[in-house]
Amino acid sequence: MIGNQAQKLEELVASSTSNEVKKSKKTRFVAITSGKGGVGKSTISSNLAYTLSQKGLNVGIFDADIGLANLDVMFNVKIKKNILHVLKGEASVSDILIPITRNLILIPGESGDEILKYADMALFERFMQEAQVLDKLDVMIIDTGAGIGEHIQMFLNAADDVIVVTVPDPAAITDAYATIKTIATLRDDVGMIMNQVKSEKEAVAVFEKIKKVADANINSNLDLELIGKINEDSKVSTAIKQRALFAKEFPSAQSSRDIEAIALKVASKLERNVLVTSNDSGLSGLFKRLMGHF
Ligand SMILES: Nc1ncnc2c1ncn2[C@@H]1O[C@H](COP(=O)(O)OP(=O)(O)OP(=O)(O)O)[C@@H](O)[C@H]1O
Numbered sequence: 224m225i226g227n228q229a230q231k232l233e234e235l236v237a238s239s240t241s242n243e244v245k246k247s248k249k250t251r252f253v254a255i256t257s258g259k260g261g262v263g264k265s266t267i268s269s270n271l272a273y274t275l276s277q278k279g280l281n282v283g284i285f286d287a288d289i290g291l292a293n294l295d296v297m298f299n300v301k302i303k304k305n306i307l308h309v310l311k312g313e314a315s316v317s318d319i320l321i322p323i324t325r326n327l328i329l330i331p332g333e334s335g336d337e338i339l340k341y342a343d344m345a346l347f348e349r350f351m352q353e354a355q356v357l358d359k360l361d362v363m364i365i366d367t368g369a370g371i372g373e374h375i376q377m378f379l380n381a382a383d384d385v386i387v388v389t390v391p392d393p394a395a396i397t398d399a400y401a402t403i404k405t406i407a408t409l410r411d412d413v414g415m416i417m418n419q420v421k422s423e424k425e426a427v428a429v430f431e432k433i434k435k436v437a438d439a440n441i442n443s444n445l446d447l448e449l450i451g452k453i454n455e456d457s458k459v460s461t462a463i464k465q466r467a468l469f470a471k472e473f474p475s476a477q478s479s480r481d482i483e484a485i486a487l488k489v490a491s492k493l494e495r496n497v498l499v500t501s502n503d504s505g506l507s508g509l510f511k512r513l514m515g516h517f
């Protein structure tokens with residue numbers, strides 16, 4: 224059933240692309256994921272998106288796991304409708320978009336399985352047209368939710384960068400490793416962020432431990448890269464309790480300097496001034512990739 228729908232959508236995407244001549248920015252899709260839940264994905268996604276937007280980049284942040292309290296809480300906004308409502312024809316893309324700052328937009332998502340189930344050809348066509356309002360995005364951060372379900376794999380496949388977040392406790396490390404092992408069957412590059420560490424030294428030590436096990440047991444040329452770390456910092460939980468972003472409220476805190484370093488690394492991978500057709504950028508680009516068009 225889902226396979227059949229996906230194929231129809233692929234055909235549709237292919238046909239809408241061929242008519243498209245308008246040029247848009249090339250969006251870089253960065254998926255933030257984890258093995259264990261509660262390790263800081265939404266905290267990192269929201270603060271990273273904010274920090275990137277403060278650098279003048281146009282940033283979208285896609286909540287792929289909206290059922291649970293996540294990015295809406297981080298940004299202190301109320302979400303009434305999401306991508307699924309658009310696909311069902313109950314809302315337009317611009318109805319669901321939530322502007323956070325001048326160049327940061329929250330896109331309330333849904334799990335991929337649901338998206339495929341409800342996607343109807345005619346609605347999807349309209350959706351692809353409407354989604355072009357987001358074709359100026361330089362980067363889209365995707366908060367995937369924990370675990371490695373089928374729909375999360377779709378996002379991990381579609382992204383340019385996949386970043387696995389973990390904290391340094393043994394259970395989280397084990398789950399992060401299992402996630403990396405699964406991702407290695409989909410792609411050969413995985414980034415990691417060590418969250419809630421005491422120091423750079425601890426972050427590197429935990430990363431090296433995971434890398435050693437991965438090198439010995441994962442049968443591929445896996446390129447595992449430490450993107451950065453974020454210290455355990457009471458300012459982070461204080462900000463969350465206030466439904467605020469630590470990067471905004473406490474810009475000189477260690478955690479904010481840490482996210483700044485991560486943002487610089489992510490930004491260094493962006494290909495500036497590259498133009499593509501609008502169906503390859505923003506939300507349309509993400510959906511096109513989710514349907515298997517690269
Ligand atoms: N660097 C940090 N320092 C202190 N506390 C932190 C830090 N990062 C995260 N936390 C705490 O961890 C909690 C969980 O973070 P968050 O909600 O971002 O995790 P998540 O991975 O998105 O969870 P879920 O899997 O449920 O979506 C936060 O409420 C916050 O209190």
Ligand SMILES: [Mg+2]
Pocket residue numbers: 264265266292293294368
């Ligand atoms: Mg979350």
